[in-house]
Amino acid sequence: MPIDQSEAIILRTENFAEQDKLVVFFSKEKGLVRGIAKGARKFNNRFGSSLEPFSVVKIFYYEKEQSDLVTISNCDLLESAFDLFRNPKMACLFSYIAELTEKFSPYKTGEEKLFRLLHSLIKAARGGQALDVLARYFEFWFLKINGLLPDFQFCQKCRKPIGGAAWMEPQKDGILCQKCAREKKHEVTLLMRQVIKWMRKNPPEASPPPEWSPGEWKQLGRLFQSIITFHLEETPRSLNLLDF
Numbered sequence: 280m281p282i283d284q285s286e287a288i289i290l291r292t293e294n295f296a297e298q299d300k301l302v303v304f305f306s307k308e309k310g311l312v313r314g315i316a317k318g319a320r321k322f323n324n325r326f327g328s329s330l331e332p333f334s335v336v337k338i339f340y341y342e343k344e345q346s347d348l349v350t351i352s353n354c355d356l357l358e359s360a361f362d363l364f365r366n367p368k369m370a371c372l373f374s375y376i377a378e379l380t381e382k383f384s385p386y387k388t389g390e391e392k393l394f395r396l397l398h399s400l401i402k403a404a405r406g407g408q409a410l411d412v413l414a415r416y417f418e419f420w421f422l423k424i425n426g427l428l429p430d431f432q433f434c435q436k437c438r439k440p441i442g443g444a445a446w447m448e449p450q451k452d453g454i455l456c457q458k459c460a461r462e463k464k465h466e467v468t469l470l471m472r473q474v475i476k477w478m479r480k481n482p483p484e485a486s487p488p489p490e491w492s493p494g495e496w497k498q499l500g501r502l503f504q505s506i507i508t509f510h511l512e513e514t515p516r517s518l519n520l521l522d523f
């Protein structure tokens with residue numbers, strides 16, 4: 280059977296049968312893939328710590344006929360994320376990232392941009408970037424890559440550039456100006472639009488202007504999360520653990 284190999288990021292694992300693990304990973308070429316690592320629960324198994332969440336690995340696997348699950352034959356650890364998970368809040372953030380990536384990504388469809396986003400977030404986290412900045416950066420680019428990011432510059436109805444306050448449109452696909460908005464529920468402030476503009480231009484490790492307070496990052500998160508929840512048609516489980 281032909282063996283595929285790819286650079287990949289481990290999203291999560293769960294126990295499978297008596298000695299195996301089900302591994303969900305995001306590969307550079309094929310996107311979201313699920314596979315079985317045989318014997319991965321045995322003591323001193325050949326996978327070692329390479330299957331920990333958000334490890335960057337080189338993974339070797341082969342496809343099985345009539346099964347969506349691939350068989351993972353080997354996995355070489357390129358970058359360990361073990362040190363990041365000592366911080367429980369960081370672990371919560373990455374389980375949120377993993378949950379959304381798994382729920383939104385079509386199976387075995389390559390999306391290199393998303394792979395690069397995940398990889399750049401791991402590096403920025405290791406470089407000490409603040410958790411709220413990492414979370415908003417993920418949400419922003421995740422929405423953009425999935426084609427779900429509204430246009431934040433022009434009113435969806437009258438098409439005029441937004442100057443002052445604006446509100447999220449109920450279908451979450453645009454914002455409305457003061458005149459056009461009827462349901463003024465999710466406000467999109469000028470500052471939020473400045474933060475969005477900043478994220479568009481800067482890499483995830485960049486230092487944001489110090490005057491942007493944690494409260495403002497959190498408020499922007501609520502806005503992004505309302506879009507995510509709307510499209511997912513449920514609240515992501517891991518969102519309850521995210522308090523930033």
Ligand SMILES: [Zn+2]
Binds near residue numbers: 434435436437439
């Ligand atoms: Zn308008």
